[in-house]
Amino acid sequence: MSLPTFETQSMLKGLRRWVEIESPTDVPEAVNRMMDAAESAYREAGARLERVPGRDGRGDHLIARSPWGEGEAGVLILSHLDTVHPIGFLERLPFRIEGDTAFGPGICDMKGGVYIAHEAFARFLRGRRSPLPITHLIVSDEETGSTTSRHLIEQEGRRAKFVLVTEACRDGGKVVTARKGVGQFEMHIRGIASHSGSRPQDGRSAVRELAQQILELEALNDVKTGVSVTVGVVRGGTRPNVIPEEAYAEIDMRLPTLALAEELIPKVLCAKAHREGVKVRVTGGLNRPPYEKTAKIAALFAHARKLAAEIGIDLQDVSTGGGSDGNFTAPFVATLDGLGVEGQGAHTDQEQILISSLSPRAMLLFRLLETLS
Amino acid sequence: MLNGLTDQEQQVKNWLATQGDAMIELLAELVNTDSGSYDKQGVDAAGEVLKRYFVTQGLALETIPQPQYGDQIRATLDHPTSNDRRPIILMGHRDTVFPKGEPKRRPFRIENGRGYGPGVCDMKAGLVMNAFVLAALKRFGGHPGPVIALVTSDEEIASPSSRPVIEAEARAARAVFNAEPSRVGRKITSGRKGGVFSRCEVTGKAAHSGANFKDGVSAIEELARKIPRFHKLTDLAPGTTVNVGLIGGGQTVNTVAPSAWCEIDLRYVKTKDRDQAVAAIREIAETCSVAGAKSSFTIKGEFLPLEQTPEAKALFDLYEAAASVAGFSVSAEFTGGCADSGYTAAQGCPTLCSVGPVGGKAHTPDEFLEIDTMVPCAQALALSVMRLKEGVLPPG
Numbered sequence: 001m002s003l004p005t006f007e008t009q010s011m012l013k014g015l016r017r018w019v020e021i022e023s024p025t026d027v028p029e030a031v032n033r034m035m036d037a038a039e040s041a042y043r044e045a046g047a048r049l050e051r052v053p054g055r056d057g058r059g060d061h062l063i064a065r066s067p068w069g070e071g072e073a074g075v076l077i078l079s080h081l082d083t084v085h086p087i088g089f090l091e092r093l094p095f096r097i098e099g100d101t102a103f104g105p106g107i108c109d110m111k112g113g114v115y116i117a118h119e120a121f122a123r124f125l126r127g128r129r130s131p132l133p134i135t136h137l138i139v140s141d142e143e144t145g146s147t148t149s150r151h152l153i154e155q156e157g158r159r160a161k162f163v164l165v166t167e168a169c170r171d172g173g174k175v176v177t178a179r180k181g182v183g184q185f186e187m188h189i190r191g192i193a194s195h196s197g198s199r200p201q202d203g204r205s206a207v208r209e210l211a212q213q214i215l216e217l218e219a220l221n222d223v224k225t226g227v228s229v230t231v232g233v234v235r236g237g238t239r240p241n242v243i244p245e246e247a248y249a250e251i252d253m254r255l256p257t258l259a260l261a262e263e264l265i266p267k268v269l270c271a272k273a274h275r276e277g278v279k280v281r282v283t284g285g286l287n288r289p290p291y292e293k294t295a296k297i298a299a300l301f302a303h304a305r306k307l308a309a310e311i312g313i314d315l316q317d318v319s320t321g322g323g324s325d326g327n328f329t330a331p332f333v334a335t336l337d338g339l340g341v342e343g344q345g346a347h348t349d350q351e352q353i354l355i356s357s358l359s360p361r362a363m364l365l366f367r368l369l370e371t372l373s
Numbered sequence: 374m375l376n377g378l379t380d381q382e383q384q385v386k387n388w389l390a391t392q393g394d395a396m397i398e399l400l401a402e403l404v405n406t407d408s409g410s411y412d413k414q415g416v417d418a419a420g421e422v423l424k425r426y427f428v429t430q431g432l433a434l435e436t437i438p439q440p441q442y443g444d445q446i447r448a449t450l451d452h453p454t455s456n457d458r459r460p461i462i463l464m465g466h467r468d469t470v471f472p473k474g475e476p477k478r479r480p481f482r483i484e485n486g487r488g489y490g491p492g493v494c495d496m497k498a499g500l501v502m503n504a505f506v507l508a509a510l511k512r513f514g515g516h517p518g519p520v521i522a523l524v525t526s527d528e529e530i531a532s533p534s535s536r537p538v539i540e541a542e543a544r545a546a547r548a549v550f551n552a553e554p555s556r557v558g559r560k561i562t563s564g565r566k567g568g569v570f571s572r573c574e575v576t577g578k579a580a581h582s583g584a585n586f587k588d589g590v591s592a593i594e595e596l597a598r599k600i601p602r603f604h605k606l607t608d609l610a611p612g613t614t615v616n617v618g619l620i621g622g623g624q625t626v627n628t629v630a631p632s633a634w635c636e637i638d639l640r641y642v643k644t645k646d647r648d649q650a651v652a653a654i655r656e657i658a659e660t661c662s663v664a665g666a667k668s669s670f671t672i673k674g675e676f677l678p679l680e681q682t683p684e685a686k687a688l689f690d691l692y693e694a695a696a697s698v699a700g701f702s703v704s705a706e707f708t709g710g711c712a713d714s715g716y717t718a719a720q721g722c723p724t725l726c727s728v729g730p731v732g733g734k735a736h737t738p739d740e741f742l743e744i745d746t747m748v749p750c751a752q753a754l755a756l757s758v759m760r761l762k763e764g765v766l767p768p769g
Contacts (some may be wrong), residue, residue, distance in 0.1 A: 180583060184626055195736075196616035196638045197566060197709035201609065207617050207635075211600035218594050230582035231593045232630060233623035239470075239736075240570055240618035240636040249593075250626040252582045321583035 019104035031059025059140035069133025076160035080142030113166030113340020131373035157329035176338035178319035181290030183253035193245035203243025291330035381515030416443025443526030466528035494732020499552025531674025543717035563705035567678035589629025612642035676711030684723035695756035
């Protein structure tokens with residue numbers, strides 16, 4: 001059988017429809033409208049469908065399966081259809097085309113990737129048969145940490161032989177073979193309040209303690225190992241003339257390996273106060289495990305690189321600090337990420353894709369599905 | 374003369390003794406009129422309550438309008454024949470620290486001899502006392518010169534609009550009595566610290582904490598480096614303290630913080646210590662050690678210290694004697710808390726602070742007033758004013 005064609009204009013038209021269905025993570029009914037569109041596209045193509053009802057203020061998850069190979073370990077395509085942009089953002093960033101660039105909320109992160117994956121999978125549903133069964137899991141809450149989908153991702157990941165994640169590719173078309181793990185923490189400090197004018201000696205400043213804690217956290221940054229720590233948010237105190245009783249921080253930690261995670265996370269969780277009368281409490285932990293480039297992942301990348309060369313792409317790989325749902329599967333199954341479209345400006349009002357990447361990237365996904373066995 | 378009091382003194386004292394219920398009535402209305410410092414409408418409404426009282430007492434009123442904060446109000450009792458034309462000022466502020474709606478949540482009430490409600494002792498009771506003292510003197514005379522009740526609008530935020538009015542009054546005045554509450558145990562204030570309230574803003578550069586961590590500049594890290602350095606300026610021996618009372622910063626947990634800020638509260642005892650301490654704070658605030666971070670420093674407000682002078686001591690002695698006539702004894706103590714009295718003292722005007730009715734727990738929901746101290750405090754203040762004749766205070 002000869003290779004199918006992936007016609008750019010028709011894909012762009014379909015992608016436009018998806019982009020114009022706004023789907024912010026925290027508006028489940030909007031995300032569900034988006035899931036309806038994906039579901040009906042897959043229904044038409046003949047997939048077996050499961051809709052997992054949303055909970056905790058999140059939308060439904062959608063699973064499309066090939067009718068063949070039930071019960072066998074197959075290929076899992078991992079996607080999300082929620083976006084970070086709020087409802088109404090489409091007015092600020094309407095779908096538009098400028099030369100080879102198409103703009104729109106979520107177009108790069110990651111509706112473009114989901115769309116081409118669905119196109120590639122549909123080619124099999126419409127008459128071909130891939131060596132392995134295919135499952136496309138589309139979740140509704142990746143942008144807020146996949147709290148309601150993580151178990152589903154891990155469950156489907158354990159059944160799979162390969163996982164292909166359709167996040168956008170990086171830096172001019174690179175796929176992702178490693179991501180740092182993500183730890184997130186909240187630090188609550190309680191000191192003793194007093195009036196800064198009349199009773200300064202009675203107080204124990206929670207803000208002062210927090211400053212020391214932040215400096216110790218910053219000291220964990222290590223360019224050599226790739227560990228990074230960001231204290232993203234701080235708050236503290238009530239009035240300028242009161243010694244602050246409370247202070248608070250939100251901490252984000254990126255950890256390239258599980259070994260580093262196991263070494264450093266307890267340090268953060270066990271932070272101790274420096275002064276008597278002050279209490280430090282830290283909650284949180286590893287939100288996404290590190291995605292390390294294992295031998296299996298390297299082999300999967302080598303295979304993809306060979307396929308890419310056949311269609312004229314010199315495929316490179318990269319490791320990144322940003323987490324994705326690929327972090328959940330990479331620890332136990334060969335996972336290749338960044339298989340979506342080329343683009344930039346994710347999460348901003350300049351979010352865009354390269355139109356000319358739609359067709360070759362769809363073809364690369366098709367070829368992976370066609371050859372992985 | 375009876376008990377060493379002049380007839381007028383006796384009349385004033387007796388009349389005030391009959392005014393307890395009227396004082397409580399006016400106080401209740403004043404407490405229930407919401408007047409947070411930033412609520413001009415509310416602060417002006419509280420001003421109207423007092424103005425109505427002054428008008429019924431036949432006192433001359435002047436309103437000094439303010440565009441942003443509440444208006445300043447002066448009620449004047451003239452004395453056309455006195456040689457010394459310098460007025461005696463009874464000072465007080467009618468703004469409170471509380472958020473809008475607080476009187477609805479906690480209206481004025483009395484329980485076991487204590488009055489409760491926002492601003493009840495800090496310092497609406499003091500304003501009521503001043504108003505009744507002025508009314509008594511209007512009724513019976515005996516004041517040695519003009520007396521002015523000055524009702525200001527913004528003390529709780531360091532008097533941005535009232536300070537020039539207060540300073541101008543102080544320069545022309547014979548003496549100032551400030552009606553901040555006296556403390557439990559009849560303690561008034563012998564001296565106060567000065568305070569400088571400032572803000573430091575730090576700018577960094579936002580970046581995704583995962584993908585672009587190295588492109589970011591953390592304003593929060595810069596702030597965290599500054600905070601311990603600010604605190605190190607505290608030196609308890611001369612009484613200098615620095616408190617970083619409020620901080621904030623950042624955008625989301627996974628964004629390197631593009632901005633952060635803090636508010637700094639400096640207290641000092643001696644005027645001479647001020648400039649050095651402010652310079653040290655400014656130096657830390659404006660100098661960044663995180664590469665790429667920038668920061669700025671602004672002074673938002675300031676109170677001057679109330680330092681002990683021979684004239685202030687003489688004023689205390691006068692008040693102490695008047696208090697004993699009113700049936701109580703007082704002592705004086707130093708406090709680190711700031712007030713408008715620092716401004717008047719800095720103008721060289723003899724100033725006695727905290728002559729208001731006894732209260733405590735100011736700025737908290739537990740703020741209280743000892744109701745039974747309203748009348749004696751008014752009597753002591755009225756007698757002090759009446760006895761502030763020429764030559765009582767040493768030449769300044």
